[in-house]
Amino acid sequence: MSQQKNVTTPQHGASLGNCLSIGAGIALLLILFFLISGGWFTQQPKPEWEKYWMIRPLIVVPIAGAAGGALFYFLGFLRNQGGWITALAYFLSTVGYIIILWLGTVFGLAGTWWN
Template sequence: MVQQNNYQNQPVQVAAAGRRALTGAAFGLALIALFLAGVQHPDPAWGKLWMIRPLLIVPMAGALGGLINYMLLHYHRRLGIHKAVAVVLSALIYLVGLWLGSVLGLVGTLWD
């Protein structure tokens, strides 16, 4: 008799993946909002709506990081990695993604 692994047949749970993405986006939005709240006198050359770009891009990077976190933790057995390694790897991917999203969102304004 051949044993079949149940983890190979697990479908993606859209609601759980969406919650992880929303959590990542909310954390990114809170972080960039706190950072932008400290700007008292922005450069007039940036324009009136200079905050929109970082307030959109950083939460999108956070949402992607949250989705990657879900995928790594959901499929860690199929990928052949230990769960602790998947947690650390997903945290590193999230932090790097959030940093790159911040750079992309702030380029030309606060990131010179």
């Protein structure tokens, strides 16, 4: 009879795909709200903008949101530590997501609304 070793691996609350899709979904909703509230449908775009200028932010911002979701997933090992490290991991995840989303929004809207 042989002995079996119990190997424990860190448990994530969600898979990488779930974190990516949740991050991208939140970003998509935010950029849609931003575009619609800014008059996307009612304004005529400036002549120097491309014809389909709104495609760029609708693609770039959810990709940035997915990157923020990946950051949340990869900081999962810190959230499993317990104590103040868990609180720090949630803080870093939230601040990192906001920064990544802000940079993605600026890059997505560069040359149009934020020129």
